[in-house]
Amino acid sequence: MKKEFSYKCESCGRNFAIKKDLMLCPFCADQDPEGKPLKGVLTVQLPEKLFRSKKNNQEFDVFDYLPVEKKYFSKLNVGNTPLIEPEIIQSELGYKNLYLKFDGTNPTGSFKDRASYLVSAFAKKNNINEIVVASTGNAASSMAGIAAAAGQKAFIFMPQNAPKAKLIQCLQYGATLIPVKGNYDKAFDLSLQFSAKTGFLNRNTAYNPMTIEGKKTVSFELVKQMNKKKINFVFLPVGDGVVLSGVIKGFLDLKYLGLINDIPKIIGVQAERSSFLFNAFYKNKFRLNYKATTIADSISVNVARNAYSAIHHLNTVDGELILVSDREILEAQNYLSNKSGIFCEPSSAASFAGFVKIKEKIFRNAGVIILLTGNGLKDIETASKIVNFPKAIEPNINIILDKLNI
Ligand SMILES: *Cc1c(COP(=O)(O)O)cnc(C)c1O
Numbered sequence: 001m002k003k004e005f006s007y008k009c010e011s012c013g014r015n016f017a018i019k020k021d022l023m024l025c026p027f028c029a030d031q032d033p034e035g036k037p038l039k040g041v042l043t044v045q046l047p048e049k050l051f052r053s054k055k056n057n058q059e060f061d062v063f064d065y066l067p068v069e070k071k072y073f074s075k076l077n078v079g080n081t082p083l084i085e086p087e088i089i090q091s092e093l094g095y096k097n098l099y100l101k102f103d104g105t106n107p108t109g110s111f112k113d114r115a116s117y118l119v120s121a122f123a124k125k126n127n128i129n130e131i132v133v134a135s136t137g138n139a140a141s142s143m144a145g146i147a148a149a150a151g152q153k154a155f156i157f158m159p160q161n162a163p164k165a166k167l168i169q170c171l172q173y174g175a176t177l178i179p180v181k182g183n184y185d186k187a188f189d190l191s192l193q194f195s196a197k198t199g200f201l202n203r204n205t206a207y208n209p210m211t212i213e214g215k216k217t218v219s220f221e222l223v224k225q226m227n228k229k230k231i232n233f234v235f236l237p238v239g240d241g242v243v244l245s246g247v248i249k250g251f252l253d254l255k256y257l258g259l260i261n262d263i264p265k266i267i268g269v270q271a272e273r274s275s276f277l278f279n280a281f282y283k284n285k286f287r288l289n290y291k292a293t294t295i296a297d298s299i300s301v302n303v304a305r306n307a308y309s310a311i312h313h314l315n316t317v318d319g320e321l322i323l324v325s326d327r328e329i330l331e332a333q334n335y336l337s338n339k340s341g342i343f344c345e346p347s348s349a350a351s352f353a354g355f356v357k358i359k360e361k362i363f364r365n366a367g368v369i370i371l372l373t374g375n376g377l378k379d380i381e382t383a384s385k386i387v388n389f390p391k392a393i394e395p396n397i398n399i400i401l402d403k404l405n406i
Helices: 048-052 087-093 112-125 138-150 164-172 184-198 209-215 217-226 242-256 276-283 307-317 326-340 346-361 376-386 397-403
Strands: 006-009 015-017 042-045 098-102 130-134 153-159 176-180 233-237 265-271 320-324 368-372
Touching (some): 087 098, 087 326, 112 130, 130 184, 138 153, 138 164, 153 184, 164 376, 209 242, 217 242, 217 368, 242 307, 265 276, 265 307, 326 346, 326 376, 346 368
Parallel strands (some): 098 368, 130 153, 233 265, 265 320
Antiparallel strands (some): 006 015, 006 042
């Protein structure tokens, strides 16, 4: 163990001091990373002094366990998202300890803010005022918003066809948008070249170690919010697998710190039509020409850039991956809206769909957390597929009562 926060390579185990331009392990990183999962992903290691000063789980402040001091973060309220008790769903499904952790209440509407927030603070600490990111949506709009709050400039590399709401968010936040003629992989690799030439900090997911580290904060919050109630299962959506790595990293830190005794069963949920990681994990198939076609755009990923790290983390805690269909996702989204008042993105609904799919294997009084990562308003196009728009009606009260059978 080290005196200060440091990096450890997940592949070779070497340790490194945290530096602003160190992103991947120089010994393990691929020389030609275009379109491939990243090798040599670095994880943050906690300094030993934190272990010795451990507190009980009522008192701790997650900022004490992050590698950037609190003073470098903007005052935007990121994280501390609500843990909701969906009473109707609990009783309909018969799971009285089922909870929804809704990250759609983050400032830009998604879980990605947890990563962007730490990246922004890291940039501030290192006197960098420009941040670069390649993204198909939420990471971009998140970085744009978080950078705006900190007075930083965001440069966004996007494939042309990103969902409208996320694009407009970026422009509203004043980011510089660079739409790329080409797919996400091209945008990803161009953004790395751009960072190399300019010295601007790169926030690409998995590539920048702070993206995994920032996402661990949700696990710390969950333990606090559950207030000694047991967490047996956590369901979460999986695309690139950084949310997955981050959540697991959080529980590993909590265990190391003595704040929890057991790590919950982590169940990552992928769309059947975006199953790169599932195939890599269970079948050892890394299909670099795979094309994802799911309607859940935030988890629609051809090649999971974080595949090696995600698999490493899954193996460390004996986690699992499952698949759900687009139909199951749309139905889960609708059911959640209808029965809990939480309108989440299709990608988020995937975690709930995953729970519904395998719940027969889960004991009735298990503590179950469903992580809902994004706000449903971000993609109304997809959400509209499963609702019926009523026809306009004559402005006459009797006709209305008659039509509604009231
Ligand atoms: C990015 C994202 C995910 C998936 O995260 P990965 O790290 O790519 O697995 C899930 N839901 C939402 C809303 C997201 O923005």
